[in-house]
Amino acid sequence: MACKRYQGALSDLAAGGPAAADVEAHLQSCEACRAELLALRQALAAADEELARLLRVEPSPELAVRLRAVLAEPEASRSWRFGWLWPAAGVGAAFLVALALLTTRDRSPRAASPLTTGSGAAVGSGPAGAASAHATPPGSLGDREEPRSPLGTAMVSSSASPTRVAHASEPTPLPVSDLSPSSVTGATRLIKAEVLVPPGQEDALVRFAVDLQRRQVELGSLLVADVEAPLPEPGDIDLTLLDTRPLDTAPLDHSSPSDT
């Protein structure tokens, strides 16, 4: 067993660090520490060998073929290959749509002034905006002719195109008369939005909407869901373009104060 007080120094030495004079002197007289140092060096060498062995694996030849094939496709159809990304993006987009509905429900007529929208929709509700998470029965938003999701606003439409759009509505503000006033209390506004979902995965959006409506989605970490509290008046709401592309990665931070 190596001397406890020198264990850190032995690790440092094994990793290739310089030997301090006192450590060197100790090693001259301590056989246990010399053995420990040797064993640590051997352990690191074994680790290097194992890591090298793992990383000598070559990708399959199909990888390059697959990559070229995917790159040859138009982006619009290529995107659907990443099925694992799209459910997350779809659910996120659905959440934004749902949030748009929740945060604009039960607002006073004054608050129903036209909103600024881009194409697609995302909603910001003021820095301290609380949201009231009222559940609304399916179809309760009125008599619109479009088919409805259980949220009453999001429609999943299918087409022959490889891209299918969960079609909530147009990005421009709707006149209040476009809503059904009979089943909605207060001046409810419907924000039209588009949600892109991959073919065959429209269900993810619908399921999310249903869960949201049934309050099976925990919103606490995302918004203040006090259903009794009156909504504060939001400030200017800036609806930005809903980016449906996968998130890009942030570059690693190369700088470290401890680096030398």
Next chain:
Amino acid sequence: MLLDGAMAAGWARTVSLHPALEREFEQRLSDSSTLAFRVALSVLRRREDAEDVAQEAFLRAHRSFASIRDRERFRAWLVRTAFRIALDRIRGEKRRARREDAVAIAARDHEDSAEDHAARGELRSRVAEAVAALPEKLRLVTVLVAIEEQDLASVARLLELPEGTVKSRLHRARKELAERLRWLASDTKAR
């Protein structure tokens, strides 16, 4: 409004590259796909997952190629992106058992006896765990040094860092690894 064929075609046009750039990208693809794959493999330890990540990294690179077409810059960008995607993926998954099984598949030495194989599997797992426990910066340096076969200048270019910084990080990484592998040292001494 539905995204119809015409709109989809317009979308596609916005990301297609000039033929000269496409040729350059093809060159990058040829000389860097193994690098992206191995960086991902070091994190995910499953060939299939690593290939998916490499593919995703190249697709992102294709979208941004105009700004990263320089070879060194491209490879540096690719390493960071593949590493980040792989980390994001592994954090989102709970497949530890499957991954551990896959380590043996990824690098199995068929000549090993059953006993050697078991011992090697244990070593492999412990080494992989020790590397995975390193802070990200140290982990990436460790992996790249292994991929680039100890060529620190090459690693420095990949990370767009001074070589001294790479050396410093590598030393810190190896010191931490030595601490974590002390069990292996005890085992070696006992034999």
